[in-house]
Amino acid sequence: MIDEMTTVLEPSPLPDFVETKYVKDITNRALSYIKAGFPVHFRGVSGTGKTTLAMHIASKIERPVVMIHGDEEFTTSDLVGGEYGYRIRKVVDRFISRVLKTEEDMVKRWVDNRLTVACKYGFTLIYDEFTRSRPEANNILLSILQEKMMDLPVGRGGEEPYLRVDPNFTAIFTSNPEEYAGVHRSQDALRDRMITMDLDHFDYETEVAITQAKSKLSKSYAEIIVNIIRGLRESGKCEFAPTVRGCIMIAKTLKVQGITPAGNNGAFMQICQDILASETSRVGSKTNQNRVKEIVKELVEKHNVSKSKTIESRSKKTEEAYV
Ligand SMILES: Nc1ncnc2c1ncn2[C@@H]1O[C@H](COP(=O)(O)OP(=O)(O)OP(=O)(O)O)[C@@H](O)[C@H]1O
Ligand SMILES: [Mg+2]
Structure with a gap:
């Protein structure tokens, strides 16, 4: 039985998931490697869609999913399982019910953790x-991926050690792959047992589609x-x-506040500067924040003016067409 401590997720499609050519291409390639029997590894900087893609691919495999987040504090038993606490067995002597006789004994209880559950039941990890x-x-x-065998600590409730x-x-x-405290270089032996797909920031079409799907703004505003x-x-x-x-943060804020990015709009400028200066700088890095705000100002002026002109001229043309 799967212990209640292990959360198993249903493989279900993600809400607002967009499937552009770019997304479909990566998905199909990853699924073909998985079909050939290899684990897949998405490697990329923040915001390149690694976690979302992993979940999307897991939903295509249509097996229950268990998820683990890497953690500096992890030990093997966090992945595999271990003896947690005690289970109290209570024996009540029903024959002499008046003399309520209970015998309690404490049994250490082995609990399978997520990795063991996934290996045992053939789930997607x-x-x-x-x-x-x-x-x-x-x-x-290492042995799970190569020999399809999992070594388990002995004393696991009398079960086989593997x-x-x-x-x-x-x-x-x-x-x-970004260098920051807490990230260990992935072990070469482990990396050699998986197929790594390097992800970059999304292509233009996908970035617009995600911005639109998450905010429900129009395509031209998302652009x-x-x-x-x-x-x-x-x-x-x-x-x-x-x-x-x-993109998602700016778009959602605009949507909630009913602000449009078109035209000479001070509120739009402010939102872009606030969000982008903080997203791209470390805390307290004022010089960098000010530099980013300057660049954002130029970009906002360039894009919303040129874009709103085309939107205006497009709507003029439409009006003319109706005259
Ligand atoms: N195909 C997609 N459809 C809709 N939204 C997506 C898609 N891919 C990614 N997103 C959205 O883009 C954002 C970044 O994606 P995700 O969290 O998967 O990136 P990540 O590479 O795992 O980032 P991090 O390294 O910071 O964890 C999220 O808000 C996610 O919902
Ligand atoms: Mg992630």
């Missing part, structure tokens, strides 16, 4: 940010926002490149 865990904790994965991995078991990994963010990204002048999350 998503190991998000796996390089955040220490390599020693991840060593258990587990044959169910053939339906699939593993999808994600990692962020203005995406153009500004891509301009800032391509300027190469940010500490951290702005991501699709910046």
